[in-house]
Amino acid sequence: MPRQHRTRSREEHVARFEELYEATFRDVLGYLLRRTQDPEGAADLVAEVFTAVWSRIDDVPSGEEARPWMFGVARNVLANHRRGDRRRSALAMRLRAELAGVTVSPPSPEHGMGEIGRVFRSLSEQDREVLTLAGWERLDAGRIAVVLGCARGTARVRLHRARSRFAKALRGADIDPGVVPSGAATSTALKGATR
Amino acid sequence: MNTVPSHRPGHPIDRAVEALRPTVRGVDGIDPARSPGARELATLIMADPRDPDLARRPRRGRALWAMPVALGVAASVVAGTFLVLAPDERQELIRTLTPAGPPVADIVVEDGFVTARLLRADAEPADYRAEFAEYGVDARIVFEPVSPGMVGELVHLDTDAGTESLEEGGGIEVEEPLGECSIEDGCPAVVRIPVGHPTPVVIGFGREARPDEPYSMSQAANAPGEPLEGVELEGVTVGEIRTVLGERGLDVGFYIAPPPEGAEGYGENEMAVLSEGEVGDDRIVVDVILESPGGVYIELES
Numbered sequence: 001m002p003r004q005h006r007t008r009s010r011e012e013h014v015a016r017f018e019e020l021y022e023a024t025f026r027d028v029l030g031y032l033l034r035r036t037q038d039p040e041g042a043a044d045l046v047a048e049v050f051t052a053v054w055s056r057i058d059d060v061p062s063g064e065e066a067r068p069w070m071f072g073v074a075r076n077v078l079a080n081h082r083r084g085d086r087r088r089s090a091l092a093m094r095l096r097a098e099l100a101g102v103t104v105s106p107p108s109p110e111h112g113m114g115e116i117g118r119v120f121r122s123l124s125e126q127d128r129e130v131l132t133l134a135g136w137e138r139l140d141a142g143r144i145a146v147v148l149g150c151a152r153g154t155a156r157v158r159l160h161r162a163r164s165r166f167a168k169a170l171r172g173a174d175i176d177p178g179v180v181p182s183g184a185a186t187s188t189a190l191k192g193a194t195r
Numbered sequence: 196m197n198t199v200p201s202h203r204p205g206h207p208i209d210r211a212v213e214a215l216r217p218t219v220r221g222v223d224g225i226d227p228a229r230s231p232g233a234r235e236l237a238t239l240i241m242a243d244p245r246d247p248d249l250a251r252r253p254r255r256g257r258a259l260w261a262m263p264v265a266l267g268v269a270a271s272v273v274a275g276t277f278l279v280l281a282p283d284e285r286q287e288l289i290r291t292l293t294p295a296g297p298p299v300a301d302i303v304v305e306d307g308f309v310t311a312r313l314l315r316a317d318a319e320p321a322d323y324r325a326e327f328a329e330y331g332v333d334a335r336i337v338f339e340p341v342s343p344g345m346v347g348e349l350v351h352l353d354t355d356a357g358t359e360s361l362e363e364g365g366g367i368e369v370e371e372p373l374g375e376c377s378i379e380d381g382c383p384a385v386v387r388i389p390v391g392h393p394t395p396v397v398i399g400f401g402r403e404a405r406p407d408e409p410y411s412m413s414q415a416a417n418a419p420g421e422p423l424e425g426v427e428l429e430g431v432t433v434g435e436i437r438t439v440l441g442e443r444g445l446d447v448g449f450y451i452a453p454p455p456e457g458a459e460g461y462g463e464n465e466m467a468v469l470s471e472g473e474v475g476d477d478r479i480v481v482d483v484i485l486e487s488p489g490g491v492y493i494e495l496e497s
Contacts, residue, residue, distance in 0.1 A: 076291065080288075135211070
């Protein structure tokens, strides 16, 4: 159902924004870092996400739906960023410097992850997106629906199909999809400051 | 095959994807409540008043642009995307970046049908089409502003074969939410389309009109559920109907009547349009047509 808005005071807007900022900042930043592997760029993107959220603060759902909704904004910001040129935000100047020390490490090619990663990258972007929302952000189909802005049933179908296609592709590469290699994500760090 | 036992919970495929998750290190030290960079970002974002009316004032962009300079940031840095845009462009960008809203429908496949429980009457037909496309059918849902007695009714069922009745609609079934369909509260209709339905489908439901929004469809003003339910319209005088309309809070926008005999400038079957002051109380009413919430027009005898 469409949300009903009541008029909030500036103080209430600030309080709501602060609450969201503190509760989701790291999650949103992590979402962006995992997908860009670019700490400095992620600072600019996180600034865009929270600027958009501030502009639509009345639309942010309450409770547990807020986090996937924020991922939905981050997803759109990321897509927008990929379509356009790199933009550097003056808002994120100091944050960008702080993030220079952050590292993002892709999974280790040892333990069979290189092959699994290769198979994963052969999937469509849509399949990879829904699978990473489940596997990286640990969202269920209902929360994935909030991120993607689609019906819960549709998200369920997309997730089911993506899992099936990944399982089939793994079997095609002679990898048993029922087991998971351990010790992933221990490879050489990608230093944001030196990229 | 590789066979390494796993202790991670969840679906096995999700565990495989989880194992591909890049590891982020160093971000724990950035506390959004205390870190200088994160605090500065929050402060600068909240410096924007948010109010669209204020955002239209040209000085806003300059004020925000100036703030990093005041904070000692190098002047050569390009300003944030939002701040260099015109207000309208900015609103459009924000609209595209934030999720459109709750899902438009809950859809399942059951008993050979793609069954959609509609949720939102404010969604675009394309939004519904995108949802249905996931289930292999090409269907759009439209919502037409209608008079109160038609709210929730099926008002369109169009396929490539043309406009059809439900009986001819290729097995499509609907449950009409009679009396319950509005932008504010949603439209709990149910639509069932056979799996694999071969042609595009457009299904329309009547929804409540907004204040002053013209109806795209209406029925007899005295039909059940309509504002003049139970009132005899044909043959009454304008004076009588003016009294009834006044009691029910309805305004007459205009009158139509056959043009005076011998009048020039009218096409065949074209009616003359008359204003309130041009119509006496003794004229005879043929019909009252619902035009918008609170508004009607009246057809007169010659």
